Amino acid sequence: MVFNSLTFAVFFAIVLLLHSLPFSWRVKKVNLLVASYLFYAAWNPPFIILLWISTVVDWWAANRIAQASNPWRRRAWMLTSVCLNLGMLGWFKYGEFLLANFQALAATVGIDYQPPAFDIVLPVGISFYTFATMSYTLDVYLRRAEPTPRMLDFALFVTFFPHLVAGPIMRPTELVPQFEQPRRASMDQLRFGLALMTLGLFQKVVLADGFLAAPAEQVYDNTMAPGALDAWFGTLAFSGQIFCDFAGYSTTAIGAAMCLGFAMPDNFRFPYAAVGFSDFWRRWHITLSSWLRDYLYIPLGGNRKGEARTYASLMTTMLLGGLWHGANWTFVAWGGLHGLYLSVERWLRSRFGGYAPGPLALLGLGLFTYFLTNITWVFFRAATFTKAWEVLRGMFGFSVDAKPILAGVHLLAVGVIVGGIFITHWLMRRRTLESVVARTPPLVLTIAWALMAFAVLIEQGTGNAFIYFQF
Incomplete structure (x- = not known):
């Protein structure tokens, strides 16, 4: 179900x-x-x-x-x-x-x-x-x-x-x-819980399944090697799909529990606004990253037994975290890349810890973090290393004779939706959904809720399982 x-x-x-x-x-x-x-x-x-x-x-x-x-x-x-x-x-x-x-x-x-x-x-x-x-x-x-x-x-x-x-x-x-x-649940909890469920289903049914799944599939499940435009937009589509799918599930779950009077912890905090990968893992799949920290990274030694042991613990944790996601070496590569990013970031912080970026530099670092995150998503989405290399070659301009794969309507949908997700995350970087809802007029909230519910109903989800069910 x-x-x-x-x-x-x-x-x-x-x-x-x-x-x-x-x-x-x-x-x-x-x-x-x-x-x-x-x-x-x-x-x-x-x-x-x-x-x-x-x-x-x-x-x-x-x-x-x-x-x-x-x-x-x-x-x-x-x-x-x-x-x-x-x-x-x-x-x-x-x-x-x-x-x-x-x-x-x-x-x-x-x-x-x-x-x-x-x-x-x-x-x-x-x-x-x-x-x-x-x-x-x-x-x-x-x-x-x-x-x-x-x-x-x-x-x-x-x-x-x-x-x-x-x-x-x-x-x-x-x-x-x-x-x-x-x-x-009180009436306020019931209303907010139902609103969260509507938001989560909107992310899953309308955005992930309705708009982003098709272009990601056309690039990653295609026998043709993609060019630069298709490779980037297919990967961006998946970055939006995996977020809307998984965050949509978590939001729906938290809302369902709230409707029954129970509280559950946040699992996502606008991760595509992360600056650096330690920040990313404080925002993405928070309950898994905290579990890995408490029951794997710290018992392995954490940062208490010297630099070499710290880097080894970090890489081991992320490699096993990648394997947790699926029985495929591509997931291990995904985890290994995150471990490498975290290790490099740790080394840079030890050398330039006093650096305080201004607003433009902060945005630039955020964009660079998102760029590197999309490189990791290639290995997460590709079924084989062969396909991953095909997509990466396309992303970096080495598939010069590739034929177009995505239609213009898909390119437009991915650009608008994924761009909107990134901008929303950046605007919400230091805010919470609850604080924004508290400051928004009830009429605006009601209209937004109604529009999302209407979109979910007319999309009439096909019952596709959430991506993370396979993990």
């Missing part, structure tokens, strides 16, 4: 109705838990078993960690949780990838290894909920949190449908305390 479908609209209306009825708080939580299982079962019912296994094992392991008196028992239960979660993730997401690479490695030394068919379906959202549940046992092991006293609350945390399949990646300390007392 996807947010941009009539099925979800009916489902969400029923959930809201049940949540507003005068049931006990425990019954309402059970209703939300059942609804979340139904939401997930709409894709593939048997994969609910994975949710149950992850929930039960992590709940049990965290309690055993808290009760254990000696270090090796605590470590054993923590490793049980981590190995189970990473084992499921590795089997379903990376099993075929590892087998194919082993086969290729064997071929290089003259061994013709023909593995059996490895046809495994990737469970939707497994990367997101395994990270969420692992953070629970790791926080208990690191004494950052106490075990959740009620299994119902923990099970609801794992499966809560707004964040279940594509984030934001919640921490138990952010959501579980909200389950302790009855929660119901």
Whole structure:
């Protein structure tokens, strides 16, 4: 079940109705838990078993960690949780990838290894909920949190449908305390939550699917090598598509939770207004970058054990972060580029830390950051390195005899929409959506809301899954 479908609209209306009825708080939580299982079962019912296994094992392991008196028992239960979660993730997401690479490695030394068919379906959202549940046992092991006293609350945390399949990646300390007392949205929360859902669906259905997906597909899924104009506009289209698709999901999820009376953290803060890549990762997929920082970068040594160790930790974190996105070496290259950018930026800051850019220099640095970000998007979008090199050659003017791919209407749509996204992000760089809404006349807000809702309805989304569902 996807947010941009009539099925979800009916489902969400029923959930809201049940949540507003005068049931006990425990019954309402059970209703939300059942609804979340139904939401997930709409894709593939048997994969609910994975949710149950992850929930039960992590709940049990965290309690055993808290009760254990000696270090090796605590470590054993923590490793049980981590190995189970990473084992499921590795089997379903990376099993075929590892087998194919082993086969290729064997071929290089003259061994013709023909593995059996490895046809495994990737469970939707497994990367997101395994990270969420692992953070629970790791926080208990690191004494950052106490075990959740009620299994119902923990099970609801794992499966809560707004964040279940594509984030934001919640921490138990952010959501579980909200389950302790009855929660119901006020009228202001309900209105703002519905408005956020409308904004998120507008980004996904109208902008990402309606305008930007086609030109990106025509460039990246085409057998023809693109010229400079097509390569740049196809990549810009994808930069807008991936933002509108993923930020659209996060915005819709946050709005859905708000309609039920729950708060979820921001996942995007106008990332294309970033100046530098440390700033970019404070604005893009914030819950993933903070997870990688807290559970990977810092345990690897962070910036506490010398410059060489810092750069190694940074590169390792970003390479694994790239692999988290998909079982393909192109994702590793994407993560490696971000690690390289962050390393170079860190080195420059150590030499020129006192430099304070003026407004024009700041804008120039922002444009340069966006330029480099689009280079990384080539590897994120291209299915193979061959296609990535084709697009990069086009972007830098080496495909001089390439035939045109994109029609003029696509070039215009990409230029207007992506240009509008960049300008909006820059104008909102030091603002929040809430502060702007608070200062905007209600009539203007109502008209904007109505226009977005109308655009979503007339576009009549095809039910396309969000891009990040594959991760």
